[in-house]
Amino acid sequence: MNKNKTMPAAAHTENSTDTALLDVKDLKTYFLTDAGIVKAVDGVSFTLHEGETLGLVGESGSGKSVTNLSIMRLIPSPPGKIVGGEIVFEGQDILKLPEKELRKIRGNKVSMIFQDPMTSLNPFLKISTQMVETIMLHNKDVSKKEALERSIEMLKLVGIPSAEKRIFSYPHQFSGGMRQRVMIAMALSCNAKVLIADEPTTALDVTIQAQILELIKDLSVKLKTAVIIITHDLGVVAGMCDKVCVMYAGRIVEKADTDDLYASPSHPYTEGLIMSVPRMDVAHKNDRLFSIEGQPPNVIDLPPCCPFHPRCHKDMEVCRHAYPPTVGVGSGHEVSCWLYVDEAQRNLALEKALADEQHAAADAVQTNARKEAAK
Ligand SMILES: Nc1ncnc2c1ncn2[C@@H]1O[C@H](COP(=O)(O)OP(=O)(O)OP(=O)(O)O)[C@@H](O)[C@H]1O
Ligand code: SF4
Ligand SMILES: [Mg+2]
Numbered sequence: 001m002n003k004n005k006t007m008p009a010a011a012h013t014e015n016s017t018d019t020a021l022l023d024v025k026d027l028k029t030y031f032l033t034d035a036g037i038v039k040a041v042d043g044v045s046f047t048l049h050e051g052e053t054l055g056l057v058g059e060s061g062s063g064k065s066v067t068n069l070s071i072m073r074l075i076p077s078p079p080g081k082i083v084g085g086e087i088v089f090e091g092q093d094i095l096k097l098p099e100k101e102l103r104k105i106r107g108n109k110v111s112m113i114f115q116d117p118m119t120s121l122n123p124f125l126k127i128s129t130q131m132v133e134t135i136m137l138h139n140k141d142v143s144k145k146e147a148l149e150r151s152i153e154m155l156k157l158v159g160i161p162s163a164e165k166r167i168f169s170y171p172h173q174f175s176g177g178m179r180q181r182v183m184i185a186m187a188l189s190c191n192a193k194v195l196i197a198d199e200p201t202t203a204l205d206v207t208i209q210a211q212i213l214e215l216i217k218d219l220s221v222k223l224k225t226a227v228i229i230i231t232h233d234l235g236v237v238a239g240m241c242d243k244v245c246v247m248y249a250g251r252i253v254e255k256a257d258t259d260d261l262y263a264s265p266s267h268p269y270t271e272g273l274i275m276s277v278p279r280m281d282v283a284h285k286n287d288r289l290f291s292i293e294g295q296p297p298n299v300i301d302l303p304p305c306c307p308f309h310p311r312c313h314k315d316m317e318v319c320r321h322a323y324p325p326t327v328g329v330g331s332g333h334e335v336s337c338w339l340y341v342d343e344a345q346r347n348l349a350l351e352k353a354l355a356d357e358q359h360a361a362a363d364a365v366q367t368n369a370r371k372e373a374a375k
Helices: 064-071 099-105 127-138 144-157 176-188 206-223 234-240 258-263 268-275 343-374
Strands: 022-033 036-048 053-057 080-089 110-113 194-198 226-231 243-248 251-257 326-330 333-336
Touching (some): 036 064, 036 080, 036 251, 053 064, 053 234, 064 080, 064 194, 064 226, 127 144, 127 176, 144 176, 176 206, 194 206, 206 226, 206 234, 243 258, 243 268, 251 258, 251 268, 258 268
Parallel strands (some): 053 243, 110 194
Antiparallel strands (some): 022 036, 251 333
16 A cells, blocks of 8 residues: 555545444543543544444553443543543434433443453352343343243353253353353343443453354354454454454554555554564564563643654654644545655644644743742
8 A cells, every 4th residue: 555645534434434333423531530631532433334343452541441431321420521522323322312211222232241251240140040131121021931032042142052051050150251152142132233342352261262252253243243342452353353443542543444454554553563463474583572662651641742652663753742633544544643644744733833832831931920929
């Protein structure tokens, strides 16, 4: 791909956004803490269509979980608050729905599975009780017998052997991988249209991880469920996602179809993430895997610059003073990085940012002088 041939992102947003099942637009979720404002999610936008699998990738603290908890409207408040944006699901903005309407969507049409199934399963109740309750809670017309039949059917679908007997077990009588399968069965038992899987396999060993991911992929095809997979690991998304959003410091820095992202990663952070994935066909220097140097930034009171610049080997002066715009670099492929903006625009942005910084510094001096005078 020609990286110099860029165009405004708006001309390149994914097609048929109007028919998207889920359309997240400019979502902003902040936490008001004693230390300052944590801009955990700061202007995140993406779409998800029926049956599509989206990978949300990024290092710890990049805002992946907060994005998805916002979709479920499960942000603890205080200190958290969704301060801006829209989350349009089947044409309705979830953020504007009254709690009663929201309950019809949460856990029913949009379902979530977590890293550790024990946080969601009640250790004192049999799986049968928990599954039947979940189904009956979301489907008022279903009898207990029908809910039990549906639960057994779902356990079979996720590969629990002797489901008719095992359903009467307690969670601790299942292995970690089996518990995760139970969680998936529960999440999908109400015919969820969107399944959000937050690091669904990190607590499991590698073979079981692969099986669970395969299972989620199969079910998404079979049941036409759209899936959002949250992970640190670009290797995970390679095998199962149709498209990927790479998050850094609360924002999406690159968005593309999975094949495009791997074939031509555009953001230096994405390049680093891809190089960090172990590959059988490439010999690694000194047998050591590449890792991105440095740490992700603290998202409290971030200055208006590219937050990746202290770790970027391609940074320029403008990167240290202004946040890069989002530009299209291919069909449905967007990146937020100054490398893809022409030099004249970069220079203009730098001039403006430096002038703004000077004004802010002058204002600060005046404010301090006034305070001193008032003492
Ligand atoms: N309840 C909270 N109060 C204050 N800050 C919070 C709270 N929950 C999350 N944050 C902050 O929001 C930011 C994003 O957190 P989030 O949990 O979304 O990261 P993540 O990408 O899911 O990371 P990980 O991969 O470690 O799960 C972090 O800086 C985190 O410290
Ligand atoms: S904007 Fe600059 S610092 Fe940020 S990723 Fe691009 S080149 Fe690197
Ligand atoms: Mg998380």
